[in-house]
Amino acid sequence: MKQVFAKPKALNDEIMHYCPGCGHGVAHRLVAEALDHYDITGRTVGVAPVGCSVLMYDYFNCDIIEAPHGRAPAVATGMKRSRSDLIVFAYQGDGDLASIGLAEIVHAANRGENITVIFINNTVYGMTGGQMAPTTLLGQKTTTSPYGRNFNTDGYPIRMAEMLAPLEGTTYVARMSLDKPVNILKARKSVFKAFEMQINNVGFSFVELLTICPTNWGMDSMESIKRIQDEMIPYFPLGVFKEKETEDYI
Amino acid sequence: MPTIKIESEKCKGCSLCIDVCPYELIRQERTINHQGYQYVVLADPEEQCTGCTLCALMCPDICIEVFK
Amino acid sequence: MTEQKRILVKGNEAVGMGAIRAGCLYYFGYPITPQNEIPEFMSRELPRHDGEFVQAESELASINMVLGASAVGVRSMTSSSSPGISLMQEGLSYLAGQELPAVVINVVRCGPGLGGIATSQGDYFQAVKGGGHGDYRVITLAPASVQEMYDHTILAFDLADRYRNPTMVLADAVLGQMQEPIFEHGDVPPEPRKHWTLTGAANRPARHLKSLYLKEGELEAHNRMLQEKYREIQKHEVRFEEYDVDDAQLVVAAFGTSARIARTAVSRAREKGLKVGLFRPVTVFPFPGMRLCSLSERVKKFLVVEMNTGQMVEDVRLNVKGDTEVEFYGRPGGAIPTPVEVLTQIERHY
Numbered sequence: 001m002k003q004v005f006a007k008p009k010a011l012n013d014e015i016m017h018y019c020p021g022c023g024h025g026v027a028h029r030l031v032a033e034a035l036d037h038y039d040i041t042g043r044t045v046g047v048a049p050v051g052c053s054v055l056m057y058d059y060f061n062c063d064i065i066e067a068p069h070g071r072a073p074a075v076a077t078g079m080k081r082s083r084s085d086l087i088v089f090a091y092q093g094d095g096d097l098a099s100i101g102l103a104e105i106v107h108a109a110n111r112g113e114n115i116t117v118i119f120i121n122n123t124v125y126g127m128t129g130g131q132m133a134p135t136t137l138l139g140q141k142t143t144t145s146p147y148g149r150n151f152n153t154d155g156y157p158i159r160m161a162e163m164l165a166p167l168e169g170t171t172y173v174a175r176m177s178l179d180k181p182v183n184i185l186k187a188r189k190s191v192f193k194a195f196e197m198q199i200n201n202v203g204f205s206f207v208e209l210l211t212i213c214p215t216n217w218g219m220d221s222m223e224s225i226k227r228i229q230d231e232m233i234p235y236f237p238l239g240v241f242k243e244k245e246t247e248d249y250i
Numbered sequence: 251m252p253t254i255k256i257e258s259e260k261c262k263g264c265s266l267c268i269d270v271c272p273y274e275l276i277r278q279e280r281t282i283n284h285q286g287y288q289y290v291v292l293a294d295p296e297e298q299c300t301g302c303t304l305c306a307l308m309c310p311d312i313c314i315e316v317f318k
Numbered sequence: 319m320t321e322q323k324r325i326l327v328k329g330n331e332a333v334g335m336g337a338i339r340a341g342c343l344y345y346f347g348y349p350i351t352p353q354n355e356i357p358e359f360m361s362r363e364l365p366r367h368d369g370e371f372v373q374a375e376s377e378l379a380s381i382n383m384v385l386g387a388s389a390v391g392v393r394s395m396t397s398s399s400s401p402g403i404s405l406m407q408e409g410l411s412y413l414a415g416q417e418l419p420a421v422v423i424n425v426v427r428c429g430p431g432l433g434g435i436a437t438s439q440g441d442y443f444q445a446v447k448g449g450g451h452g453d454y455r456v457i458t459l460a461p462a463s464v465q466e467m468y469d470h471t472i473l474a475f476d477l478a479d480r481y482r483n484p485t486m487v488l489a490d491a492v493l494g495q496m497q498e499p500i501f502e503h504g505d506v507p508p509e510p511r512k513h514w515t516l517t518g519a520a521n522r523p524a525r526h527l528k529s530l531y532l533k534e535g536e537l538e539a540h541n542r543m544l545q546e547k548y549r550e551i552q553k554h555e556v557r558f559e560e561y562d563v564d565d566a567q568l569v570v571a572a573f574g575t576s577a578r579i580a581r582t583a584v585s586r587a588r589e590k591g592l593k594v595g596l597f598r599p600v601t602v603f604p605f606p607g608m609r610l611c612s613l614s615e616r617v618k619k620f621l622v623v624e625m626n627t628g629q630m631v632e633d634v635r636l637n638v639k640g641d642t643e644v645e646f647y648g649r650p651g652g653a654i655p656t657p658v659e660v661l662t663q664i665e666r667h668y
């Protein structure tokens with residue numbers, strides 16, 4: 001008998017601190033699978049955000065630095081510019097990337113930094129207890145939008161992939177969902193592609209992943225998965241928004 | 251025969267694997283593990299598991315290994 | 319010895335020259351007057367040295383780019399002026415918490431707020447008392463000449479690396495803008511080996527650079543270790559200069575540009591037969607408090623001169639013996655005290 005599914009080598013055996021069902025686990029696995037696939041764990045440096053995944057350095061077998069809230073793309077820029085032989089990825093939540101760190105992500109993308117950014121969109125601030133995020137859907141109740149997000153006072157949810165794709169500096173921009181096996185397989189392909197872009201020195205790659213936060217959504221895991229399908233995907237459509245070929249660049 | 255191995259100590263009982271198994275071969279235990287979660291087990295007396303890996307793909311805590 | 323030739327440069331250019339001399343090939347910064355000659359110089363020179371210049375989107379980004387570059391083990395720097403340095407406080411706190419070396423040049427201008435682009439020493443507290451959140455210190459050098467802008471930049475890289483701590487050169491608009499002849503000398507201390515960098519876990523266990531410590535007791539231990547390091551810095555890295563203090567009855571204490579002005583005033587006072595000396599802290603963190611304390615055994619009066627409303631004077635008062643008189647003369651926000659003004663103060667308090 002052959003083992004057809006195993007834990008990726010780029011992850012260690014620690015039990016992750018995430019809540020039951022939390023999407024960070026699958027997202028970590030996909031990144032780790034990419035590190036395994038391209039055999040780059042030994043020359044990869046990850047940049048951890050401030051958010052629930054700040055502790056990701058406890059789970060990965062690659063070097064990892066913690067960035068101040070939202071600044072991961074700037075930290076990654078500093079690393080990649082001074083050691084271009086390293087593979088540098090930033091892993092960020094939606095509060096981290098789309099709110100406090102909006103300037104850093106847009107400008108890193110616009111400069112075409114040769115880095116990979118994995119963006120976890122769970123429509124809330126997880127770590128701080130479920131406050132409204134820039135990605136919170138209209139009508140969604142959170143601890144700071146107790147009557148539901150209202151566009152008059154809170155604005156509209158930001159679609160990051162659509163915002164970054166038109167920038168000339170980006171080479172790969174996709175949004176995927178971790179709601180069901182077939183989508184997870186597509187997301188895996190996307191994450192692989194993003195790392196491949198960096199390995200081939202093509203430029204800035206970005207994968208947004210729609211994930212669940214059962215704890216702060218006040219739902220069980222199954223209801224949360226359904227929410228991705230019923231509410232998130234209609235507003236945050238899945239797909240590859242941009243993919244430049246290596247040849248376009250040279 | 252294809253089968254899966256579930257690391258019950260790592261399981262958080264989120265039940266995401268249960269829902270995706272086409273043959274409903276995974277069920278939740280009443281007992282809890284050291285983390286305090288009702289973990290899941292494979293219940294496959296008729297050896298129906300096809301090793302499709304759907305359950306493992308869904309598992310956020312990477313507790314499932316699949317053999318084929 | 320390399321050949322010594324004197325060249326006439328601006329203070330800000332001297333910073334750039336010193337940085338490249340120290341092996342800094344990575345510069346990240348955002349424009350702000352009165353330090354723009356530094357990024358301009360670096361954007362011109364670094365590509366010629368196979369380095370990288372990045373004009374960041376903000377000072378928040380520049381300091382974090384420095385944090386990233388530092389983590390992979392290279393010498394990198396940023397420079398700014400007061401409002402930009404305020405934005406960098408977050409990054410400085412993280413650099414200190416993660417024990418990462420970094421060099422930051424602050425060509426101080428006036429505040430508060432947008433203030434003005436004229437010279438000031440209003441950022442003394444911010445520089446030497448931590449500035450950002452948490453219990454940390456930034457090694458802070460206070461140059462008083464264009465030569466020192468060059469020398470201190472080199473020294474800053476050395477101190478930052480040796481102590482794994484952010485290090486600031488606390489200059490001001492006058493020092494950044496004025497031209498003076500300098501020697502470019504060759505003696506740069508060798509870069510220490512860095513065993514903590516994030517360069518890929520190929521042949522070793524993975525490394526982490528972090529400042530978050532959640533386990534019981536971990537954070538306290540980390541903070542105590544940092545404090546121990548700051549004590550080491552205080553023990554070994556204090557630097558200061560003295561003029562005519564041996565027989566002085568009154569000692570003027572001043573740093574940076576104020577010290578230059580005070581020096582002229584002290585010379586004129588000496589010409590008039592007054593026994594006056596000058597004490598100039600070269601490092602403001604670590605502050606040369608022990609030396610001030612021993613001076614105060616004999617000198618019963620100090621006059622502190624600053625281009626602010628009284629910041630370093632607090633450190634002087636903290637360190638001198640209890641019965642010592644400490645007077646203050648300062649011109650805040652954009653005004654520069656003249657030697658005549660300082661001389662008048664000396665005569666008044668002598």
Ligand SMILES: Cc1ncc(C[n+]2csc(CCOP(=O)(O)OP(=O)(O)O)c2C)c(N)n1
Pocket residue numbers: 050051052053069092093094095096097120122124125126127128133
């Ligand atoms: C400068 C700063 N502001 C605020 C915080 C508090 N804070 C910690 S995590 C977080 C939000 C995290 O949310 P998100 O990025 O969506 O990640 P998640 O926890 O959902 O994975 C906030 C606001 C902080 N640590 N630093």
Ligand code: SF4
Pocket residue numbers: 017018019021022023024052122126127212213214215216
């Ligand atoms: S709070 Fe939400 S994002 Fe954070 S670990 Fe729990 S489920 Fe995941």
Ligand code: SF4
Pocket residue numbers: 253254270271272273274275276298299300301302303304305306316
């Ligand atoms: S591998 Fe497929 S058939 Fe076997 S338990 Fe998992 S989901 Fe069910």
Ligand code: SF4
Pocket residue numbers: 021256260261262263264265266267268289290308309310311312313314
């Ligand atoms: S998906 Fe994983 S953690 Fe969740 S119940 Fe199944 S085995 Fe347990």
